[in-house]
Amino acid sequence: MTDTVIAAEGSAFAAAASFTPRRRTLALVAVALAFVMDLLDTTIINVAIPSIESGMGASKAALEWIIAGYAMAFAVLLIVGGRLGDSLGYRRMFLAGIALFTLTSVACGLAPDALALQVARLLQGASAALMVPQVMALVQVMYPPEQRYKVYTVFGFLGGFSAALGPIVGGLLIDANWFGLGWRLTFLINLPIGLFSLAAGWLLLPPGRGVNASRIDAAGAALSVLVLFALLAPLIEGPARGWPVGLVALLVATVPLAWGTVRYLRWRQATRGNALVDPALLKRRKVALGLLCTLCINPILPGHLLAMTFVLQSGLGLGAAEMAYACAPIAAGAMGAIVLLGPWLFRRLGVRVMMIGIGVSCASLLLAAWSVHGGQLVYPALLLAQFGMGLGMGLCGPQLSNATLQDVPIADAGVAAGLFTAVQQIAGAVGVALTGWVFFHAATAGGKAAGYADAYLYAAPLLWALLAAALYFTVRLARVMPATGQRPASRGH
Numbered sequence: 365m366t367d368t369v370i371a372a373e374g375s376a377f378a379a380a381a382s383f384t385p386r387r388r389t390l391a392l393v394a395v396a397l398a399f400v401m402d403l404l405d406t407t408i409i410n411v412a413i414p415s416i417e418s419g420m421g422a423s424k425a426a427l428e429w430i431i432a433g434y435a436m437a438f439a440v441l442l443i444v445g446g447r448l449g450d451s452l453g454y455r456r457m458f459l460a461g462i463a464l465f466t467l468t469s470v471a472c473g474l475a476p477d478a479l480a481l482q483v484a485r486l487l488q489g490a491s492a493a494l495m496v497p498q499v500m501a502l503v504q505v506m507y508p509p510e511q512r513y514k515v516y517t518v519f520g521f522l523g524g525f526s527a528a529l530g531p532i533v534g535g536l537l538i539d540a541n542w543f544g545l546g547w548r549l550t551f552l553i554n555l556p557i558g559l560f561s562l563a564a565g566w567l568l569l570p571p572g573r574g575v576n577a578s579r580i581d582a583a584g585a586a587l588s589v590l591v592l593f594a595l596l597a598p599l600i601e602g603p604a605r606g607w608p609v610g611l612v613a614l615l616v617a618t619v620p621l622a623w624g625t626v627r628y629l630r631w632r633q634a635t636r637g638n639a640l641v642d643p644a645l646l647k648r649r650k651v652a653l654g655l656l657c658t659l660c661i662n663p664i665l666p667g668h669l670l671a672m673t674f675v676l677q678s679g680l681g682l683g684a685a686e687m688a689y690a691c692a693p694i695a696a697g698a699m700g701a702i703v704l705l706g707p708w709l710f711r712r713l714g715v716r717v718m719m720i721g722i723g724v725s726c727a728s729l730l731l732a733a734w735s736v737h738g739g740q741l742v743y744p745a746l747l748l749a750q751f752g753m754g755l756g757m758g759l760c761g762p763q764l765s766n767a768t769l770q771d772v773p774i775a776d777a778g779v780a781a782g783l784f785t786a787v788q789q790i791a792g793a794v795g796v797a798l799t800g801w802v803f804f805h806a807a808t809a810g811g812k813a814a815g816y817a818d819a820y821l822y823a824a825p826l827l828w829a830l831l832a833a834a835l836y837f838t839v840r841l842a843r844v845m846p847a848t849g850q851r852p853a854s855r856g857h
Contacts, residue, residue, distance in 0.1 A: 402465070405469070409430065411677075434486070440588075449501050466562070584632060650771055654769075655768060671800075699754075702761065722756065733824050737817055
């Protein structure tokens with residue numbers, strides 16, 4: 365059954381079928397702006413953390429919540445946000461999400477203390493969970509399967525570029541200090557972008573619900589939120605509190621909670637046919653292996669950036685603008701990989717290009733550790749390492765998105781996009797939490813350069829282990845993918 369056949373009258377898919385190429389491109393720009401805004405906020409905070417720490421007197425635990433709390437709220441609610449798009453309409457949920465995201469960004473920028481900022485970041489992450497799943501879902505709605513890889517390549521470029529651009533933009537805004545706002549500008553910049561994207565989305569995106577729209581599975585939504593909270597909250601809070609019994613018990617409870625949730629979803633799908641996530645989705649080998657790869661790859665850059673931010677700023681005394689320049693090669697590497705090298709290699713190697721990206725990332729982590737060893741900065745080596753990090757991650761991103769989502773039925777576009785993005789965010793939050801735990805535990809008191817540099821050496825093996833696991837799952841994924849980047853003829857969904 366093809367996408368065209370299953371497109372119910374009045375659905376977003378049917379509305380998008382009448383779009384001209386120009387309208388489709390303009391609609392893509394509208395959702396891409398929101399995608400970039402979310403990613404900037406995920407990484408821009410890293411360069412602002414020292415300013416927030418000194419300006420608000422925030423503790424290390426508060427700082428980790430400001431960074432990872434956004435990712436936790438985002439991850440916990442993403443699957444629900446995706447299913448809401450399927451049920452209530454992708455454009456409707458996109459507009460609601462971006463409106464709330466803009467408001468909560470302003471709340472972050474005006475926060476009077478660290479607690480208010482933590483709460484605002486949690487709400488900002490929750491609003492992003494309504495907005496972001498609709499981005500990938502709308503790609504599936506507006507583009508036929510054979511055209512999606514090119515679009516995923518664009519989003520892969522935007523993803524790598526935006527993640528690396530965050531610290532650069534943040535550093536320049538903090539140093540500019542317009543109106544004496546300092547780090548607050550890193551949040552307030554979302555106001556004009558959000559308003560523009562809101563207007564563009566209203567005018568350009570296809571109205572209507574998803575195919576086979578049904579009522580939201582409230583019990584499944586509650587269970588998924590509970591499982592993800594039980595996983596992420598202890599990882600963020602546990603290291604700072606010395607792992608009290610209650611947090612350990614909550615983390616251990618994730619296993620039976622996850623088991624019970626899967627059992628419930630199977631029952632719901634079998635009896636009512638509208639589970640929050642159809643368990644059959646995870647039985648698709650490309651989906652399952654793609655998600656496992658994502659769990660291993662996505663912690664790398666957030667974990668590296670968190671540790672390197674403290675090494676360079678708190679340890680070696682670099683200013684915000686200098687930190688921005690030190691992160692610029694990441695953006696350059698990501699652009700080169702996604703726009704030039706990645707597509708060329710993909711046509712010859714297919715998804716196996718990710719193996720090269722993983723290898724480059726491993727070498728770059730080693731070079732980054734050497735560039736700050738002993739508290740003495742070797743600046744050319746650092747810049748090369750940062751470039752390699754962007755290059756390695758850029759060789760993985762688009763291929764991973766395409767491999768994971770290419771065979772997902774259009775009826776599950778929203779929830780599949782939400783699930784994929786949720787795993788990305790879970791991985792990012794876990795990367796920040798675990799890297800922060802190892803790094804801050806190893807760092808010497810007083811913020812000495814050598815102490816922070818040695819702490820990075822302790823954190824790097826954790827990231828290498830994740831990359832080794834990513835390589836294993838990539839090898840397995842490559843076995844079920846075409847030998848080259850040439851897609852087989854589309855059979856529809």
